Amino acid sequence: MEYQWIKNKRYKNVSIRIKEGQIIVTSPTQTSKDFVDAFVQDHRQWIQKHLVAYDAIPRIHPGMTLFLLERPYTVMEGNVCAIDSEEETITINGNEKHWQALLKALAQKQITPRFRQWEQAMGYTGLTVRYGYYASKWGSCRKDTGSIAINTKLLFVDWEEVDSVLVHELCHMKYPNHSQAFYQEVLEWMPNYWKVHKHLIHRSIPIFEQKG
């Protein structure tokens, strides 16, 4: 099995993770190649399971139907990266940066009005909302600066799931923690929060693979 090996004196143990379909091993500086090889062998099953799961994630490709906030779009190939809401088409050009910029613009246009509705309903004003393509968080909140960051991957889920993240982050303006009081507040605004959240965390978000 081929793997990427990162040695660093800060690491205390040998560990394996799978990142974007690659096996990455981290170890302390003095660890030997034999040890790492054996370690990878011992964890073969775990690695296989995660590689298979990664392969099962849908890839964005021309001809597919992509759902963005519950609306179906046909993906086409072209020279630009653009969305046509009337024709319900998305054109991709193989450039991941362009794709992420498109998602950001789309999130600003579609998710921000929803954010403002919740902000007002929950009694806040003047909060900042920004968007990013994050690997492992749906959103984050900074109470001190009044700013909330939202993952553009939420474009690929349903509105109710978007709401669950907006409510969650807005509740952090009052409780900057995950205390019982925090979740009570969340449930007050969204009684079916846990059901929706469970659905969200099991989502498989389609990924864009850069060409060439």
Ligand SMILES: [Zn+2]
């Ligand atoms: Zn939180």
